[in-house]
Amino acid sequence: MNHLLRHADGLRLAVLVNEFGALPIDADLIEAQDETVIAIAGGCVCCSYGNDLTLALMDMARADPAPDHVILEASGVALPGAIAASVSLLQGYALDGIVTLCDAETVRERAADPYMGDTVARQISDADLLVLNKTDLVSTDERAAVEDWLRAGGEGAEIVTAVHGAVPPEALMRSVVGRRRAPAVAHDMPLHTLSIAMDRPVDAQALARALADPAAGLVRAKGFVTGADGEACILQIVGRRWEVTPAPAPAATDAPRAVVLIGVATRMDEAALRRRIDGCAA
Amino acid sequence: MTTIYAARKVITMNPARPVATHVAVRDGRIVGAGPLEELARWGAHTLDTRFADKVLMPGLVEGHAHTMEGVFWRYVYCGYFDRTDPDGRRWEGAKSVEAVLDRLREAEAALSDFEARPDGPKDGGAEGKAPLTGFQLDPIYFDNRKVSRADLDAVSTERPIGVVHASCHIMNVNSRALELAGLLRPGINHPGVPLGEDGLPTGELKGPDVMTPVSVHIGFDRDMLACDERGLRDFGKLCVRAGVTTVTDLAARLTDDVVAMMLDVTAENDFPARVVPLRFFQGLTPEALIENAVVLRKRSSDRLRLGMVKVVADGSIQGFSARMRFPGYFNGAPNGLWYIPPEQLRETYERALAADVHVHTHTNGDEATQLAIELLEGALRKHPSPDHRFTLQHCQLADAAQFRRMAALGIGVNLFANHHFYWGDEHYALTVGPERAERMNACRTALDNGLTMGIHSDAPITPLAPLFTAWCAVNRLTASGRTLGEHEKITVAEALEAITLGAARTLKLDGEIGSIEAGKRADFAVLEDDPTEIGAETLRDVRVWGTVQGGRIFDAAAL
Numbered sequence: 001m002n003h004l005l006r007h008a009d010g011l012r013l014a015v016l017v018n019e020f021g022a023l024p025i026d027a028d029l030i031e032a033q034d035e036t037v038i039a040i041a042g043g044c045v046c047c048s049y050g051n052d053l054t055l056a057l058m059d060m061a062r063a064d065p066a067p068d069h070v071i072l073e074a075s076g077v078a079l080p081g082a083i084a085a086s087v088s089l090l091q092g093y094a095l096d097g098i099v100t101l102c103d104a105e106t107v108r109e110r111a112a113d114p115y116m117g118d119t120v121a122r123q124i125s126d127a128d129l130l131v132l133n134k135t136d137l138v139s140t141d142e143r144a145a146v147e148d149w150l151r152a153g154g155e156g157a158e159i160v161t162a163v164h165g166a167v168p169p170e171a172l173m174r175s176v177v178g179r180r181r182a183p184a185v186a187h188d189m190p191l192h193t194l195s196i197a198m199d200r201p202v203d204a205q206a207l208a209r210a211l212a213d214p215a216a217g218l219v220r221a222k223g224f225v226t227g228a229d230g231e232a233c234i235l236q237i238v239g240r241r242w243e244v245t246p247a248p249a250p251a252a253t254d255a256p257r258a259v260v261l262i263g264v265a266t267r268m269d270e271a272a273l274r275r276r277i278d279g280c281a282a
Numbered sequence: 283m284t285t286i287y288a289a290r291k292v293i294t295m296n297p298a299r300p301v302a303t304h305v306a307v308r309d310g311r312i313v314g315a316g317p318l319e320e321l322a323r324w325g326a327h328t329l330d331t332r333f334a335d336k337v338l339m340p341g342l343v344e345g346h347a348h349t350m351e352g353v354f355w356r357y358v359y360c361g362y363f364d365r366t367d368p369d370g371r372r373w374e375g376a377k378s379v380e381a382v383l384d385r386l387r388e389a390e391a392a393l394s395d396f397e398a399r400p401d402g403p404k405d406g407g408a409e410g411k412a413p414l415t416g417f418q419l420d421p422i423y424f425d426n427r428k429v430s431r432a433d434l435d436a437v438s439t440e441r442p443i444g445v446v447h448a449s450c451h452i453m454n455v456n457s458r459a460l461e462l463a464g465l466l467r468p469g470i471n472h473p474g475v476p477l478g479e480d481g482l483p484t485g486e487l488k489g490p491d492v493m494t495p496v497s498v499h500i501g502f503d504r505d506m507l508a509c510d511e512r513g514l515r516d517f518g519k520l521c522v523r524a525g526v527t528t529v530t531d532l533a534a535r536l537t538d539d540v541v542a543m544m545l546d547v548t549a550e551n552d553f554p555a556r557v558v559p560l561r562f563f564q565g566l567t568p569e570a571l572i573e574n575a576v577v578l579r580k581r582s583s584d585r586l587r588l589g590m591v592k593v594v595a596d597g598s599i600q601g602f603s604a605r606m607r608f609p610g611y612f613n614g615a616p617n618g619l620w621y622i623p624p625e626q627l628r629e630t631y632e633r634a635l636a637a638d639v640h641v642h643t644h645t646n647g648d649e650a651t652q653l654a655i656e657l658l659e660g661a662l663r664k665h666p667s668p669d670h671r672f673t674l675q676h677c678q679l680a681d682a683a684q685f686r687r688m689a690a691l692g693i694g695v696n697l698f699a700n701h702h703f704y705w706g707d708e709h710y711a712l713t714v715g716p717e718r719a720e721r722m723n724a725c726r727t728a729l730d731n732g733l734t735m736g737i738h739s740d741a742p743i744t745p746l747a748p749l750f751t752a753w754c755a756v757n758r759l760t761a762s763g764r765t766l767g768e769h770e771k772i773t774v775a776e777a778l779e780a781i782t783l784g785a786a787r788t789l790k791l792d793g794e795i796g797s798i799e800a801g802k803r804a805d806f807a808v809l810e811d812d813p814t815e816i817g818a819e820t821l822r823d824v825r826v827w828g829t830v831q832g833g834r835i836f837d838a839a840a841l
Contacts, residue, residue, distance in 0.1 A: 050565025054494035076623035086491035
């Protein structure tokens with residue numbers, strides 16, 4: 001979370017945590033703090049939601065200026081799919097995706113815990129993106145083994161590995177995709193970004209499904225395309241989750257049509273991705 | 283000045299002299315119980331005969347309730363069973379969906395058009411007609427006939443309407459309420475929001491996450507567990523009507539302003555009960571929670587006992603959110619939810635034992651009970667604490683082995699005896715199946731193993747009425763008349779102890795209350811009938827005249 005806050009790149013992030021103390025924000029990032037809100041450099045905030053996440057989100061929706069992104073840190077026993085479903089009911093929010101952070105050293109042990117095992121399994125299978133953290137603390141063999149194990153438990157979610165929780169922001173937040181960013185920071189698993197112009201109309205739903213297919217090997221994708229009906233629309237893909245929404249009016253006329261694809265370099269096959277996209281021509 | 287009360291009978295719960303004819307009171311405390319001539323030797327006294335035809339027993343202790351019931355009575359009572367409100371009005375049970383709707387219609391007609399309720403939502407309600415709110419609906423008794431949005435629309439389409447179920451975990455709302463929350467739209471995909479054939483929500487909302495976006499528009503406070511001044515006073519009246527002189531508020535947020543309010547209200551001369559709020563764990567790290575409890579403890583007054591902590595391990599059995607061991611739910615539902623990470627529970631226990639903070643833990647399913655037992659056992663090895671009296675609340679499915687282990691570790695239990703009556707048939711048929719339904723709330727096993735044991739109502743989930751709770755534990759009857767678990771019945775004497783000394787022991791207050799003997803608080807339940815004579819089958823029919831609390835007399839009829 002500290003890494004994200006440091007690389008928010010002008011976005012206003014709001015981090016919601018169950019209680020302060022569980023998430024130590026680096027001291028140099030903190031501008032001001034009271035019982036429930038920590039103000040962070042660059043217009044970001046961190047809030048504790050205490051006993052009612054829904055109420056905290058409803059309050060956050062009325063914040064002025066509104067945050068660009070809310071990052072919700074669920075408790076260790078939460079079922080993220082259930083929280084995501086609840087977020088979808090709230091006015092002013094669109095769900096971006098579910099990221100499950102796994103500790104490379106301990107995740108398999110925790111999944112075998114008689115009390116917590118089924119919860120951990122659901123946290124993994126609910127994920128749109130799995131982040132395997134602390135990979136510096138395990139051997140190469142162990143790392144490969146835990147990746148295979150995660151892939152089997154996740155329902156098609158891509159895996160991004162990380163050290164010290166440093167995950168490229170474009171993997172975690174749709175607003176970062178395609179944005180001109182500050183100089184890149186070193187990451188355990190650098191992500192590759194591929195931008196493809198979309199001059200012709202496409203079947204937008206089919207394209208979104210094709211990019212969300214686990215076989216496409218993408219972490220995230222975003223598209224601004226002309227649909228089969230000639231109307232501009234926006235595609236958002238994170239792991240296997242996708243949505244297609246009509247583009248807001250001003251953007252519909254000006255912006256160039258394109259898709260931006262983000263993935264782990266070794267798993268991205270540009271030719272295959274282009275074939276997928278071509279297969280969705282309207 | 284000593285007052286000696288003459289009574290038809292004084293049931294003392296003191297085995298040395300189990301019954302007496304008189305009880306002497308001075309400065310709110312008991313000087314002694316015994317024959318008049320013996321008590322008269324204490325010196326100058328007034329003989330008060332107002333209770334000469336009444337039966338006195340120790341003031342009843344409700345070990346698991348929520349003061350928010352006092353607030354609920356501002357809403358429309360939609361329950362199936364008859365129930366008495368704080369002002370003494372007996373509300374007949376609504377026996378059909380139609381009866382519920384009629385009652386709502388009647389209340390709707392009495393509401394003025396554009397007057398937002400003072401306790402209503404800050405937004406939404408003010409935009410149009412004030413909301414209409416009901417509580418205690420239980421469609422189980424209507425053959426599970428669902429209440430629909432259309433049903434409530436027939437009451438009003440302009441006014442937001444919401445009716446919360448008895449479980450407090452489900453509500454039904456009308457179209458206007460959905461509209462205000464932005465949920466009257468197609469495309470909703472949520473297991474807690476069933477859709478009708480038209481693709482729109484039916485108006486049934488299952489689970490707090492789903493209820494909250496709507497409940498703020500139908501008159502519920504932002505925090506459903508919260509109580510306010512008037513609610514607390516009303517709750518006090520319910521206590522008098524039930525013979526209760528000490529009551530817990532088992533999931534209190536206890537912010538500074540709430541504590542100040544509770545200290546003020548409970549200190550009022552006519553506030554009739556001792557309230558024991560337990561600080562709710564949510565939203566605080568274990569470290570902050572225990573520090574907070576230590577600070578709160580020092581703010582206690584005679585009638586507001588602060589410093590205990592409540593933790594919730596899992597959900598509810600009828601909501602299929604309790605954590606179950608093999609073989610799980612009878613209908614095949616997946617296992618329930620943890621409400622606290624096990625690591626956090628472990629740390630809470632360890633810090634609490636180190637700081638001598640008393641923790642009660644909600645467990646419903648037997649897996650949650652097992653976790654609590656194991657974690658507390660580990661914490662006790664680190665911080666040996668004789669007489670810690672950590673208590674499991676509900677603990678409904680514990681088996682004999684778990685009770686034995688709890689006894690060995692000094693863990694107390696507060697069993698949900700009322701559950702048998704209200705949901706026993708549901709447990710038998712659907713949630714846990716016949717065998718485990720018979721062992722639920724195993725009072726006999728708990729007592730045979732020597733556990734500290736209370737029994738409770740969880741008001742407002744079920745009515746605050748310890749004598750009814752005692753009847754439930756003695757008879758183990760369900761609403762349909764099935765005896766569920768013959769071998770777990772306890773005697774009337776044991777049940778009366780559970781609602782006095784037993785519950786007091788779970789709160790570490792048994793040195794002060796729970797029996798009528800020299801030195802204790804002058805807290806009495808004043809009864810028209812003798813619970814030890816009326817018969818096990820009719821124990822719930824014992825009439826309550828009122829209470830004496832700290833020597834102050836409260837006549838229920840004069841509230």
